[in-house]
Amino acid sequence: xxxxxxxxxxxxxxxxxxxxxxxxxxxxxxxxxxxxxxxxxxxxxxxxxxxxxxxxxxxxxxxxxxxxxxxxxxxxxxxxxxxxxxxxxxxxxxxxxxxxxxxxxxxxxxxxxxxxxxxxxxxxxxxxxxxxxxxxxxxxxxxxxxxxxxxxxxxxxxxxxxxxxxxxxxxxxxxxxxxxxxxxxxxxx
Amino acid sequence: xxxxxxxxxxxxxxxxxxxxxxxxxxxxxxxxxxxxxxxxxxxxxxxxxxxxxxxxxxxxxxxxxxxxxxxxxxxxxxxxxxxxxxxxxxxxxxxxxxxxxxxxxxxxxxxxxxxxxxxxxxxxxxxxxxxxxxxxxxxxxxxxxxxxxxxxxxxxxxxxxxxxxxxxxxxxxxxxxxxxxxxxxxxxxxxxxxxxxxxxxxxxxxxxxxxxxxxxxxxxxxxxxxxxxxxxxxxxxxxxxxxxxxxxxxxxxxxxxxxxxxxxxxxxx
Numbered sequence: 310x311x312x313x314x315x316x317x318x319x320x321x322x323x324x325x326x327x328x329x330x331x332x333x334x335x336x337x338x339x340x341x342x343x344x345x346x347x348x349x350x351x352x353x354x355x356x357x358x359x360x361x362x363x364x365x366x367x368x369x370x371x372x373x374x375x376x377x378x379x380x381x382x383x384x385x386x387x388x389x390x391x392x393x394x395x396x397x398x399x400x401x402x403x404x405x406x407x408x409x410x411x412x413x414x415x416x417x418x419x420x421x422x423x424x425x426x427x428x429x430x431x432x433x434x435x436x437x438x439x440x441x442x443x444x445x446x447x448x449x450x451x452x453x454x455x456x457x458x459x460x461x462x463x464x465x466x467x468x469x470x471x472x473x474x475x476x477x478x479x480x481x482x483x484x485x486x487x488x489x490x491x492x493x494x495x496x497x498x
Numbered sequence: 499x500x501x502x503x504x505x506x507x508x509x510x511x512x513x514x515x516x517x518x519x520x521x522x523x524x525x526x527x528x529x530x531x532x533x534x535x536x537x538x539x540x541x542x543x544x545x546x547x548x549x550x551x552x553x554x555x556x557x558x559x560x561x562x563x564x565x566x567x568x569x570x571x572x573x574x575x576x577x578x579x580x581x582x583x584x585x586x587x588x589x590x591x592x593x594x595x596x597x598x599x600x601x602x603x604x605x606x607x608x609x610x611x612x613x614x615x616x617x618x619x620x621x622x623x624x625x626x627x628x629x630x631x632x633x634x635x636x637x638x639x640x641x642x643x644x645x646x647x648x649x650x651x652x653x654x655x656x657x658x659x660x661x662x663x664x665x666x667x668x669x670x671x672x673x674x675x676x677x678x679x680x681x682x683x684x685x686x687x688x689x690x691x692x693x694x695x696x697x698x699x700x701x702x703x704x705x706x707x708x709x710x711x712x713x714x715x716x717x718x719x720x721x722x723x724x725x726x727x728x729x730x731x732x733x734x735x736x737x738x739x740x741x742x743x744x745x746x747x748x749x750x751x752x753x754x755x756x757x758x759x760x761x762x763x764x765x766x767x
Contacts, residue, residue: 338570342563347555348548354556364562371566372573385527386514390544393551394516443553458515459547465517480508484543487511491546494553 323388330378338375345389346371349396356400356460366403370396401462446493451486458483500663504529505539514543521698525660528653656730659684659693668743670763679762683710683743684730691733692721692743699762702747709748711756712740723752742766 321329321340329337349370354363373395381391444452457463457471465483469476512518513526530537659665664687672679681696694710702708710721714737721743722734744764746756 333574335567338567339563342566346558346562348551350558351554351556352551355554364559367558367562368566368569372570375570376573384531387541387544387548389548389551390514393547394514398516443550458517465512477507480512481506482508483511483515484506484508487543487546490550491542494546494549 327378327381327383327388330375333375341374342371345392348389349392352393352396353400356397356462357404362403363400366400367396370399373399397459397462404462443490443493447486447489450482451489454479454483454486455490500661501533501535504660505536510536510540510543513540514547524653525657528650528657529661532657652730656695659695659730662686664688666767668765668767670743670745670765672763673761676762681745681763683765685737685740685767686733689733690736690738692735692737693730693732694722694724694728694734694745695730696724696745697726697729699745705750706747707750707752708745708762709752709756710734711744711746712737713742713744714739715741718744718756720752720754740767 321337326337326340326344330341346367350363350367353366353370354360357363357366370392374392377395381388444455447455453472454468457468458465463471465476465479469479472479474482509518509522509526513523518526526536526540530540660667666685666687668683668685670681670683679699681694681699684693684695685691686693692710692712696708699708708724710724711718712721712735713719719737719740720735721737721740724734724745728734742764744756745762746753746758747760747762748757
């Protein structure tokens with residue numbers, strides 16, 4: 310638990326950070342970690358619902374970001390989104406992997422933690438353990454859609470089957486849910 | 499489909515969540531380059547999910563950062579261990595011969611000269627090799643560029659089709675035997691011309707050809723023969739009225755009635 314005091318706290322733009330990372334610069338790593346680890350940790354935690362697994366997965370996620378930074382293509386999307394997707398995909402793959410499924414059988418209770426302030430007010434009886442107030446303010450069907458697609462890795466076809474609504478409707482509903490979420494996030498900030 | 503309809507179809511969200519098919523993704527990436535409105539909607543959707551992640555951030559344990567950094571460094575050490583390149587210049591041999599020859603200097607010079615010569619030959623060979631590699635790479639990149647340009651051109655044609663508000667799109671889906679097949683009919687509501695995008699159908703066997711049919715009032719009417727060079731580009735037929743379209747595999751030149759057991763895809767208008 311060494312505290313690295315020599316880290317210079319300069320703010321880099323996203324472009325500058327990408328350059329640093331491509332050069333395999335250690336300052337780049339510190340900046341990357343300091344700015345994005347909390348968000349990525351949050352995304353993974355909400356998918357796997359276990360601190361222990363999250364800690365394992367987030368290590369892989371940072372190593373992946375570090376190793377595949379050359380493949381990041383800014384024309385195909387923003388850098389932060391790219392990282393979130395790496396975190397989501399890694400966590401969802403983990404969730405779907407056999408070994409994890411087997412381990413779950415031995416661990417009937419999710420050891421999700423409620424001790425962060427953001428999560429403390431959640432409604433424990435709902436299915437949406439781990440969502441903070443932002444998503445809770447969404448209507449139930451929108452919450453469910455985001456929950457399935459974003460945090461549980463359902464494909465749109467699977468959602469269409471599960472909720473018994475046409476695929477086209479899943480797509481437009483997903484868009485509406487995100488539009489609503491955008492408004493909510495505006496108030497939240 | 500106009501820009502607004504295209505955006506509200508939810509394709510952008512599908513793309514960000516990783517659900518879009520390669521074809522849908524290709525079209526979207528192409529549209530974004532040319533359409534500021536779509537691009538802005540794409541940025542906005544990404545921003546929303548980023549803001550969500552930021553708003554829901556959870557502070558990781560204190561020691562995580564150093565754990566990750568040492569993991570990264572470990573991987574890099576493994577990568578850095580590369581085989582040592584052996585230099586093959588015989589340094590010991592000349593010395594032996596010098597001893598035999600006594601201290602006649604010309605031998606030393608000639609040895610040094612031949613060593614230099616060897617080094618220079620090796621250098622030249624290396625350089626020539628490098629140069630031909632570079633040339634090969636350039637040639638490879640040029641062919642890649644050409645095929646990309648071609649793909650881009652195709653994509654643009656399709657995009658023009660998609661963005662024309664008069665175009666009605668009819669999705670043809672695979673029937674029982676060919677559930678994986680699909681095709682898209684573009685039907686100009688003004689001119690009544692019918693275009694077909696059927697690139698994802700399997701290549702027609704020798705002597706056979708895909709034929710498009712329009713089903714009007716329950717009767718199949720030939721809507722033209724499909725060839726790859728007409729794809730999404732050349733109208734196959736003029737169809738004033740149809741409730742459905744279908745594609746069958748027929749003998750070269752087409753048939754007057756569809757061979758039902760060879761039907762691949764079908765879709766209603």
